[in-house]
Amino acid sequence: MSHSSIQDIALFKGLDIVVIGGGNSGIQTANDLSKMSCKVTLVSKGKLIGDQSDIDELKKNNKTEILEGYDVLEIQGKEKVEAVVIQSQDSQTKRQIRCRGVFIQVGFLPNTEFCQAIVRLNDRGEIIIAPNCSTSTKGIFACGDATNAFGKRIVIASGEGAKAVLSVKRYLLNRKEKRDAENI
Numbered sequence: 001m002s003h004s005s006i007q008d009i010a011l012f013k014g015l016d017i018v019v020i021g022g023g024n025s026g027i028q029t030a031n032d033l034s035k036m037s038c039k040v041t042l043v044s045k046g047k048l049i050g051d052q053s054d055i056d057e058l059k060k061n062n063k064t065e066i067l068e069g070y071d072v073l074e075i076q077g078k079e080k081v082e083a084v085v086i087q088s089q090d091s092q093t094k095r096q097i098r099c100r101g102v103f104i105q106v107g108f109l110p111n112t113e114f115c116q117a118i119v120r121l122n123d124r125g126e127i128i129i130a131p132n133c134s135t136s137t138k139g140i141f142a143c144g145d146a147t148n149a150f151g152k153r154i155v156i157a158s159g160e161g162a163k164a165v166l167s168v169k170r171y172l173l174n175r176k177e178k179r180d181a182e183n184i
Contacts, residue, residue: 009036012101018043018084020072021105024050024152029103030064031057040064041097043072043086045106049124051150070095075102110146122148133164134171141168 009029014037019030022044030042031054040063047068048055058064067086073094074085084097110125120128120136127142129135129149135142143160145152 009033012036012038014038015100016098017041017101017103018097018099019103019105020044020084022046022048022050022068023105023109024054026050026103026105027054027058028152029105031061033103034058034061034063038063041084041099042066043070043084043097044068045071045089112146124148132167133160134167139171141171 009032012033016039017033019026019033019040019042021029022042026042026044027048027050030040033040040061042058042064044067048058048066058066069089070086071089072084073087075081076083076085076096081100081102082098084099084102085094086097087094110127112121112125112127115121115127116125118137119140119142122128126148127135127146129142129147133141133143133147141164143149143164144157147160149156149160
Protein backbone atom coordinates (compact mmCIF):
# COMPACT_ATOMS: atom_id res chain seq x y z
CA MET A 1 0.00 0.00 0.00
CA SER A 2 1.33 3.45 -0.84
CA HIS A 3 0.45 7.11 -0.48
CA SER A 4 3.14 8.34 -2.92
CA SER A 5 3.29 7.34 -6.55
CA ILE A 6 6.43 9.35 -7.31
CA GLN A 7 8.65 7.43 -4.90
CA ASP A 8 7.07 3.98 -5.15
CA ILE A 9 5.81 3.64 -8.70
CA ALA A 10 8.76 1.59 -10.01
CA LEU A 11 8.10 -1.09 -7.37
CA PHE A 12 4.74 -1.85 -9.01
CA LYS A 13 5.79 -2.09 -12.67
CA GLY A 14 3.56 -4.50 -14.59
CA LEU A 15 1.27 -5.35 -11.66
CA ASP A 16 -2.50 -5.05 -11.18
CA ILE A 17 -3.03 -1.91 -9.09
CA VAL A 18 -6.02 -0.16 -7.50
CA VAL A 19 -5.89 3.62 -7.17
CA ILE A 20 -8.38 5.11 -4.71
CA GLY A 21 -9.37 8.71 -5.43
CA GLY A 22 -10.95 10.62 -8.30
CA GLY A 23 -9.17 13.97 -7.95
CA ASN A 24 -5.96 15.17 -9.56
CA SER A 25 -3.69 13.00 -7.42
CA GLY A 26 -5.62 9.81 -8.12
CA ILE A 27 -5.97 10.47 -11.84
CA GLN A 28 -2.31 11.42 -12.29
CA THR A 29 -1.21 8.38 -10.29
CA ALA A 30 -3.39 6.11 -12.45
CA ASN A 31 -1.89 7.65 -15.60
CA ASP A 32 1.66 7.25 -14.26
CA LEU A 33 1.07 3.61 -13.31
CA SER A 34 -0.44 2.77 -16.69
CA LYS A 35 2.77 4.07 -18.30
CA MET A 36 4.61 1.49 -16.17
CA SER A 37 2.61 -1.34 -17.85
CA CYS A 38 0.25 -1.69 -14.90
CA LYS A 39 -3.38 -2.72 -15.22
CA VAL A 40 -5.04 0.02 -13.18
CA THR A 41 -8.48 0.17 -11.57
CA LEU A 42 -9.35 3.68 -10.41
CA VAL A 43 -12.03 3.74 -7.69
CA SER A 44 -13.77 7.04 -6.93
CA LYS A 45 -16.61 7.94 -4.53
CA GLY A 46 -18.04 10.36 -7.07
CA LYS A 47 -17.39 11.71 -10.53
CA LEU A 48 -13.79 12.39 -11.51
CA ILE A 49 -12.89 15.97 -10.55
CA GLY A 50 -9.32 16.35 -11.78
CA ASP A 51 -7.89 18.40 -14.62
CA GLN A 52 -9.80 17.61 -17.81
CA SER A 53 -6.63 16.89 -19.82
CA ASP A 54 -5.60 14.24 -17.24
CA ILE A 55 -9.11 12.73 -17.27
CA ASP A 56 -9.03 12.58 -21.09
CA GLU A 57 -5.64 10.83 -21.01
CA LEU A 58 -6.97 8.34 -18.46
CA LYS A 59 -10.08 7.53 -20.50
CA LYS A 60 -8.00 6.87 -23.64
CA ASN A 61 -6.02 4.15 -21.89
CA ASN A 62 -7.45 0.67 -22.44
CA LYS A 63 -5.45 -0.73 -19.49
CA THR A 64 -7.36 1.42 -17.00
CA GLU A 65 -10.82 0.72 -15.58
CA ILE A 66 -12.65 3.67 -14.03
CA LEU A 67 -15.23 2.92 -11.32
CA GLU A 68 -17.16 6.01 -10.18
CA GLY A 69 -19.67 5.93 -7.33
CA TYR A 70 -17.98 3.27 -5.21
CA ASP A 71 -16.93 3.10 -1.57
CA VAL A 72 -13.86 1.12 -0.54
CA LEU A 73 -14.79 -1.32 2.21
CA GLU A 74 -11.63 -3.33 2.73
CA ILE A 75 -8.08 -3.93 1.59
CA GLN A 76 -7.43 -7.67 1.84
CA GLY A 77 -4.21 -9.65 2.22
CA LYS A 78 -2.07 -11.42 4.76
CA GLU A 79 1.50 -10.22 4.24
CA LYS A 80 0.90 -8.43 0.94
CA VAL A 81 -2.06 -6.73 -0.68
CA GLU A 82 -4.19 -9.30 -2.48
CA ALA A 83 -7.51 -7.55 -3.19
CA VAL A 84 -9.74 -4.56 -2.55
CA VAL A 85 -13.45 -4.88 -1.76
CA ILE A 86 -15.67 -2.06 -3.03
CA GLN A 87 -19.40 -1.37 -2.87
CA SER A 88 -21.57 0.48 -5.36
CA GLN A 89 -23.29 3.50 -3.81
CA ASP A 90 -26.29 2.95 -6.11
CA SER A 91 -26.96 -0.79 -5.94
CA GLN A 92 -25.02 -1.66 -2.76
CA THR A 93 -23.43 -4.49 -4.79
CA LYS A 94 -20.03 -5.56 -3.49
CA ARG A 95 -17.13 -6.45 -5.74
CA GLN A 96 -13.67 -7.82 -5.06
CA ILE A 97 -10.82 -6.52 -7.22
CA ARG A 98 -7.72 -8.70 -7.17
CA CYS A 99 -4.55 -6.60 -7.12
CA ARG A 100 -0.95 -6.47 -5.95
CA GLY A 101 -0.91 -2.88 -4.80
CA VAL A 102 -3.10 0.01 -3.66
CA PHE A 103 -2.40 3.72 -3.99
CA ILE A 104 -4.54 5.86 -1.68
CA GLN A 105 -4.91 9.30 -3.26
CA VAL A 106 -7.97 10.76 -1.53
CA GLY A 107 -8.84 13.90 0.35
CA PHE A 108 -7.63 16.54 -2.04
CA LEU A 109 -10.04 19.39 -1.74
CA PRO A 110 -8.45 22.81 -1.42
CA ASN A 111 -9.00 24.37 1.98
CA THR A 112 -9.85 27.82 0.61
CA GLU A 113 -13.16 28.70 2.27
CA PHE A 114 -11.40 31.28 4.44
CA CYS A 115 -10.47 33.40 1.41
CA GLN A 116 -13.49 33.03 -0.87
CA ALA A 117 -14.65 36.56 -0.05
CA ILE A 118 -11.27 38.12 -0.90
CA VAL A 119 -9.98 36.33 -4.03
CA ARG A 120 -11.59 34.62 -7.01
CA LEU A 121 -11.93 30.84 -6.86
CA ASN A 122 -12.73 28.45 -9.70
CA ASP A 123 -15.54 25.87 -9.66
CA ARG A 124 -13.28 23.42 -7.73
CA GLY A 125 -12.56 25.95 -4.99
CA GLU A 126 -9.00 26.56 -6.20
CA ILE A 127 -7.55 30.07 -5.96
CA ILE A 128 -7.20 31.49 -9.47
CA ILE A 129 -3.68 32.81 -10.03
CA ALA A 130 -1.80 34.58 -12.81
CA PRO A 131 1.59 33.23 -14.00
CA ASN A 132 3.32 35.35 -11.31
CA CYS A 133 1.09 33.82 -8.57
CA SER A 134 -0.91 37.02 -8.11
CA THR A 135 -4.62 36.67 -7.37
CA SER A 136 -7.63 38.79 -8.29
CA THR A 137 -6.87 41.02 -5.29
CA LYS A 138 -3.91 43.38 -5.49
CA GLY A 139 -1.18 42.44 -3.01
CA ILE A 140 -2.40 38.88 -2.40
CA PHE A 141 -0.38 36.03 -3.88
CA ALA A 142 -1.00 32.28 -3.68
CA CYS A 143 0.83 29.07 -4.57
CA GLY A 144 0.64 25.32 -4.24
CA ASP A 145 -2.14 22.78 -4.47
CA ALA A 146 -4.80 25.26 -3.30
CA THR A 147 -4.40 27.15 -6.59
CA ASN A 148 -5.40 26.41 -10.16
CA ALA A 149 -1.73 25.81 -11.10
CA PHE A 150 -1.28 22.77 -13.33
CA GLY A 151 -0.02 19.56 -11.71
CA LYS A 152 -0.66 18.83 -8.06
CA ARG A 153 2.82 17.67 -7.15
CA ILE A 154 5.17 18.71 -4.35
CA VAL A 155 7.91 19.71 -6.76
CA ILE A 156 5.49 21.95 -8.69
CA ALA A 157 4.09 23.49 -5.50
CA SER A 158 7.66 24.18 -4.32
CA GLY A 159 8.50 25.93 -7.58
CA GLU A 160 5.27 27.92 -7.39
CA GLY A 161 6.21 28.90 -3.83
CA ALA A 162 9.58 30.23 -4.97
CA LYS A 163 7.87 32.14 -7.79
CA ALA A 164 5.32 33.61 -5.37
CA VAL A 165 8.07 34.82 -3.02
CA LEU A 166 9.87 36.55 -5.88
CA SER A 167 6.60 38.15 -7.00
CA VAL A 168 5.83 39.39 -3.48
CA LYS A 169 9.34 40.83 -3.19
CA ARG A 170 8.91 42.68 -6.51
CA TYR A 171 5.47 43.93 -5.44
CA LEU A 172 6.77 45.26 -2.12
CA LEU A 173 9.82 46.90 -3.71
CA ASN A 174 7.58 48.63 -6.27
CA ARG A 175 5.31 49.90 -3.48
CA LYS A 176 8.30 51.21 -1.54
CA GLU A 177 9.70 52.97 -4.62
CA LYS A 178 6.28 54.60 -5.25
CA ARG A 179 6.07 55.80 -1.63
CA ASP A 180 9.63 57.12 -1.72
CA ALA A 181 8.90 58.99 -4.98
CA GLU A 182 5.76 60.55 -3.47
CA ASN A 183 7.73 61.79 -0.46
CA ILE A 184 10.30 63.68 -2.53
